[in-house]
Amino acid sequence: MNFGVVGAGQMGAGIAQVAAQSGFDVIVQDVQQAFLDRGKATIEKSLAKLHDKGKLTDTPDAILGRIRFTAELQDFADCDLVVEAIVENEAVKAELFRTLGAIVKTDGILASNTSSIPITALASASGRPDRFIGMHFMNPVPLMALVEVIRGYSTSDETARIVTETAERMGKTPLACNDFPGFVSNRILMPMLNEAIQCVMDGVAEPEAIDGIMKLGMNHPMGPLTLADFIGLDTCLSIMEVLHRGLGDDKYRPSPLLRKMVQAGLLGRKSGRGFYTY
Ligand SMILES: CC(=O)CC(=O)SCCNC(=O)CCNC(=O)[C@H](O)C(C)(C)COP(=O)(O)OP(=O)(O)OC[C@H]1O[C@@H](n2cnc3c(N)ncnc32)[C@H](O)[C@@H]1OP(=O)(O)O
Ligand SMILES: NC(=O)C1=CN([C@@H]2O[C@H](COP(=O)(O)OP(=O)(O)OC[C@H]3O[C@@H](n4cnc5c(N)ncnc54)[C@H](OP(=O)(O)O)[C@@H]3O)[C@@H](O)[C@H]2O)C=CC1
Numbered sequence: 001m002n003f004g005v006v007g008a009g010q011m012g013a014g015i016a017q018v019a020a021q022s023g024f025d026v027i028v029q030d031v032q033q034a035f036l037d038r039g040k041a042t043i044e045k046s047l048a049k050l051h052d053k054g055k056l057t058d059t060p061d062a063i064l065g066r067i068r069f070t071a072e073l074q075d076f077a078d079c080d081l082v083v084e085a086i087v088e089n090e091a092v093k094a095e096l097f098r099t100l101g102a103i104v105k106t107d108g109i110l111a112s113n114t115s116s117i118p119i120t121a122l123a124s125a126s127g128r129p130d131r132f133i134g135m136h137f138m139n140p141v142p143l144m145a146l147v148e149v150i151r152g153y154s155t156s157d158e159t160a161r162i163v164t165e166t167a168e169r170m171g172k173t174p175l176a177c178n179d180f181p182g183f184v185s186n187r188i189l190m191p192m193l194n195e196a197i198q199c200v201m202d203g204v205a206e207p208e209a210i211d212g213i214m215k216l217g218m219n220h221p222m223g224p225l226t227l228a229d230f231i232g233l234d235t236c237l238s239i240m241e242v243l244h245r246g247l248g249d250d251k252y253r254p255s256p257l258l259r260k261m262v263q264a265g266l267l268g269r270k271s272g273r274g275f276y277t278y
Pocket of ligand 2: 006007009010011030031035084085088089092096115116138230232
């Protein structure tokens with residue numbers, strides 16, 4: 001399978017890596033060489049770690065050799081499946097899918113790794129709504145078992161079948177859900193993270209205590225503020241805005257502190273500072 005990935009950020013790099021680990025030929029595109037270089041470095045580091053632990057069936061070099069990095073969307077023309085993992089912004093994603101819809105061969109499938117944006121709207125922009133689907137990987141992609149598979153209004157059975165089988169070939173467990181804001185994963189996860197941020201704003205406890213309480217008290221692998229920093233506070237805010245707008249209920253209102261931190265450029269791990277310093 002020729003597998004395309006748009007965006008070489010934390011998710012795009014992870015998806016490309018796991019696709020290449022599974023034997024697919026992968027093309028990764030991003031808007032600047034610097035982002036491609038950063039994505040490649042992320043993949044190299046992850047592969048080295050997995051290799052040291054004996055978790056790879058191929059050498060890191062062989063896996064990396066199956067990934068081609070490019071700045072040109074035209075290079076996706078022959079792809080059987082293209083997964084988009086760019087910024088969580090509906091207008092930017094829709095514009096990309098309008099372009100991809102005209103480039104990728106007609107029987108190619110387009111998928112979005114969006115955390116929350118309506119699949120049906122992006123499918124319409126692509127001009128091929130039957131061959132469009134949500135393929136939502138979890139972060140960090142090389143370690144997390146789930147792929148949420150979200151059918152848009154017009155997604156065909158054949159598209160859902162191919163994408164489900166592809167996720168399985170990538171060693172993941174695909175689980176199906178319908179096209180509602182935030183799907184299942186982020187409709188449930190993100191309000192919890194937002195509430196933890198509101199606890200910081202209200203002075204309920206210090207960040208370390210909030211995270212400690214949720215880790216030790218609920219056996220969560222990461223505290224909610226550590227997880228929000230890990231996901232990216234900009235992405236968390238975008239998801240909350242989609243939930244708030246899409247479900248029309250103030251229980252999804254983004255915490256003002258979350259909004260302020262994003263305005264201040266504190267995006268979490270990727271910017272070096274969020275609730276913690278990295
Ligand atoms: C926002 C969305 O739309 C959807 C989302 O994705 S929401 C986010 C979903 N993800 C989560 O909730 C993640 C929660 N955290 C976890 O599950 C765990 O902390 C974790 C799986 C990330 C790490 O596992 P852990 O048991 O805590 O162990 P930890 O010791 O930190 O890490 C295990 C090893 O994996 C390694 N590792 C971490 N990321 C890695 C990666 N990408 N590739 C390879 N190895 C990696 C670590 O370096 C560590 O290696 P060592 O044992 O050599 O130190
Ligand atoms: N972070 C997470 O935990 C998860 C995120 N997601 C979703 O995955 C997507 C990507 O998130 P994530 O990887 O965290 O984000 P990142 O910010 O790490 O990466 C996004 C990448 O896409 C690039 N990009 C932005 N606009 C374009 C464009 N028009 N064309 C090509 N590339 C572009 C960015 O470049 P630049 O730096 O210039 O913006 C960046 O390299 C989002 O939709 C997010 O909601 C899904 C699951 C988990």
